[in-house]
Amino acid sequence: MKRLVLVGGGHSHVAVLKSHGEAPMPDTRLTLVSAKRHAPYSGMLPGLIAGHYDYHQCHIDLVRLAGYARAGFLEVEAVALDPKERLLFLAGGERVEYDILSIDIGSTPPTFGIPGVPEHVIPAKPIETLLPAWEGLRARAAGLKRVALVGGGAAGVELVLAMQYRLRRDGAVPGFDLITDTPFVLPSHDVKARRMLQRILDERGVRVHAGRRVAAVEPGRVALEDGASIDVDAVFWVTGATPAAWLRSSGLQTDAAGFIAVNPCLQSESHADIFAAGDCAGVTGQPRPKSGVFAVRQGAPLSGNLRRALAGQALDPYVSPPHALALISAGGKYAVATRNAWALQGAWVWRWKDWIDRRFVAKYQRLYQN
Template sequence: MTKRLVLVGGGHAHLSVLRALAKTRPAGLDVVLITPSKYQNYSGMLPGWVAGHYTQAQCRVDLDPLVQAAGARLVLDQIVGMDAARRCIGFADGLHVEYDLLSLDVGSETDTSWLETLGDKLLPVKPLDNFFASWPRILAAAKAKKNYKLVVVGGGAAGVEMALAAQQAFTRAGVDGHVDLVASESGLLPGHANAVQARVQRFAVRAGLGLHFARGVGSEDGVLLADGHLVPADQVIAATGARPAVWLGLSKLGLDERGYILVDKYHRSVSHLNVFAVGDVCARTDAVMSRSGVHAVHAGPVLAENLMAIVNGGSLRPYSPKRRSLYLLACGSRYAVASWGRWSTEGQWVWRWKDWIDQGFIRRFSANPRSQTPQMLENTP
């Protein structure tokens, strides 16, 4: 009998699944990929694109060749709900797709709950498709107005890289404006070593960023800080942490206290053994994992192997996250800071290292899907 494998989301891990299916696809397997766009934007290159170092075409993978090589079907749509008990997912128009085996790689949303008052002035970093469409409009508006004020909210890696990239973009475009970065009282890059935080903060000051270390809420005129200071804004970019998709709450899947899908060491749902989840959408029951694209990339080959094992009746393989991950933090110009545990360094050579890794990722998934071995995919940086 034919079994249906449904892949929801064209994220990093599912790229590896499609590659694996292109090389060895089990007989009697109907594969469907559901994702909003035929292109998968690579988040690691978003700051470089904003800064003007890349075109959008250089930052994305065309899913069509991968889907065709895998013998799959591509459905361009956004799911709005699922019923794990009935084994189906639903779309906004009321239609649904049933599955025998489901894999979710849909990422997370940007938590903008404290900034909603900004209305049209607010632009979350995610979803990436929307950000890629909106940034050129923001840059054009900044060029057309004197003393344009852009505020980035979020002191983590995404917020820091975005603020520095925007500052670089303003400089290149000759914008008469200013970029402010609002972080919490924890400062820049909480969780990274003190040396990393110091390196990035020194660079941010040299770049001319306005730094504010206080929590903020949205107002009609900008971001109001906890100390009562208003940071005026024509536009606010939110890189304020993640939250799970709302529809997960009614999915009947086992979720953690924040609403993420609980998965075991195989990235299989603890409540429904025919559902797998990877990346930001899930939380491990046995390990604490940062919400980083690094894990989705490295978990991809393991996910592919486990999905094939379910179909073929084989043994599952655990994904063991590394104790620490390498972060290469882009600083707007062709300069970057490396962070790996307590070790750090910086320089133009670090940016070239990051550029080599990022462009290699795009090339790897844009090449002939049948030309690479699983080991090559698993060694993706």
């Protein structure tokens, strides 16, 4: 039996589990190592914050999905890797041997070495720490005056609008500040989408501080590099993606940003028995945004190549399309759709996004709910 070990129950690995459940890889013992039992689906996270969904509607139960796939499940964080000895080290001291390893552990927002950030902000990821912190904030909503979010990408914009929407429904009306060091929000999106969402932020009274960089965070205060400061009750940190520190010290080849360097077959550039997908991987020659859409797309090619690697067959390269449709929700049941140079908005866009997102999660949930 060959030992295939999956680390992280991210958007690509759920597809590997599904595929193995449908048609088991021959002579393979599959094990999933995941820090948490429930895998959140990123597309529905703003809707969970806004109150459109409950927890279980936007999470895949990895214990039950692994059961469907007849895979072992270890609910524990991986903390180190020795690729020479083919050993994965787990929190708590255990180690797992593998023949083929696949890594899909996502990313967390970078802190840029800014003083006070590790101690005083609530990072948007991991989502398992964001959700309790958010519920803690809701519990003291009546006393809130201002809430700041740092990061002007799609996740920051969606989160600020979702939080404001939910707190208003809870009867609280704190002010919101969205701080970004880019000249405008949504810098990687087309100008039409940017304008639509900027208008929504303006209409909802969100104060956008574009082109301004955070210098330090203290309890109750965000200091900006231009000398200004904002008094706040909470700071959410939504600044993009940085890889887990243990990947850098693993001996795997990484890209300039520290993500696992993989070839178009999603195979490590330095270790043929290691694969990676999703945010934690950087495909050589295919720079892509760190977004759930790309992690989802890599699921099927990763699955196929793990199968081929186990069977000793030639791998199949995969080129993900450079652009993806982005559906950006705006707090209530309203959203903006954008791809390349076009953008559309409306309640119907939200219903479309809702249909796509529910369908994605249901594809996995129905495997173990019957």
